[in-house]
Amino acid sequence: MSDHNRSPHIRHYHRHLSISYAMSLRQRLYSFVLVPLMILVVAFLAIFISTGFHYNIVPAIGVSLVVQAIFATFIRLLIAYILALLISIPLALLITRNDTIERLLLPVFDIIQSIPVLAFFPIIILVFIHSNFLSGAAIFILFLSMIWNIVFSLVGGLRTIPGDIKAGAQVFHITGWSYFTKVLIPGVMPYIITGSLLAWAQGWNIVIVAEVLHTYIPGGTSNQDLFGIGSTLVNASAQGDQQLFMLAIICMVIWIGLLNFFVWQKLLTYAEKFKFD
């Protein structure tokens, strides 16, 4: 199947993946030093201006609270990501099983992934909030925001495994679980990693929606919110606690920067090993 016949999402991922995984030193400096610094400077300036230049930079309280909040959110994201990854793989395999299934399912998934997460709130309320499983609601929201990046990336990846590789596996009887673990999963590893990176970015973007649940529940109270960095940011903002708000932003930027540097960049470099010529 030629590239122009594929879904816009697959084309998007192909373009994305055509960018070299390995970053140059200049790109790394830009990504991990300059961009976080710029975010922090803009945030500080905004606070200084809004407080009439009387802002106390050193936070007296809340470091422990913010670290715990980030950890709680991270665990939530991690669970949602694992679920999204586990479901994405069979889903992508199903889509790419044959052209007819792909033609039927890909537009359906394309539509579903375009629906805002908030549209699923009736289901979330019915399934999770009525049974008082609030963490489940948050994880479900994060899962919905993460899964499609991985699915569409995987669909693109599965299409790029060369025909000779598949034929070789068939001729030499590398089938079933052996084919899955030794050929298929390594073959799409760069796409799993890129899709996962995008999924996590999407997940961090939606933590406020996932944790401040009461806003979307009819007659909801703040007791229905979940402790995490999203709810901490909203509460700090609502209470005018700029110190806590700043601290939460700074810690979040640092944590995401660390994750990017120590996890995603390593994984993207590792993915080079799995690329077909």
Added chain:
Amino acid sequence: MQKNLNSTNLISLSQVSKIHPDNSVGVKDINFDIQRGEFICIIGASGSGKSTLLKLIAGLETPTIGRLIKPENVAMVFQSGALLPWLTVLENVSIVLAHHKLTKSQIRETSLKYIKMMGLQDYVDKYPRMLSGGQRQRVGIARALVVDTELLLLDEPFSALDAQTTAELHNDILKIWQKTNKTIVMVSHLIEEAATLADRIILLKNHTLAYIFNLSLPRPRQEQGEKFMSEVNKIKKKLFY
């Protein structure tokens, strides 16, 4: 699947046709037998059906019409090498033995034996991207030999290589063929290559079998000078006119 076969025949194709799902013709009404130990070359222009025919023999596709008798286990060397980039030379060769009832050390020993046979003993722990095109094809050949099948299929394995490497690999393939007495079926678009290697050349034109050439020149054939060129010209005439 080998029942009803003449004891000297390894492969038999009878009225074999392959029509693809989009109704395009792969091959049509193919009839021929391949004897044990023969070196067969399938040649033809692009789109003539030679790759489809090899896929049918490999079991990668099934005939739409006709009867194809072939061994169940085959080994194949691919045009691209079809090596897994995340595995080392040793791992790429030994992966095909994973489902065989062998211990890990037996798998390693057997794989190393064929890697050494192909002159790659210094590259055991290298990844495919660290190898030249010729070395990659040698890994592909080692992988095909390690499974020890009676039939070896070669799908234009030398088409992307330079002349010197191709000549070296031609010699290697002929030595392996003479030593192991395997039946080899190779697809090529080069008449000279086919005439250098094969006992018989099967010429496909417009998806059908157009002609079968029997080559009786002694090997090495390139050294036969005029006789060799005369054979090549005969095939060219049949191919182009």
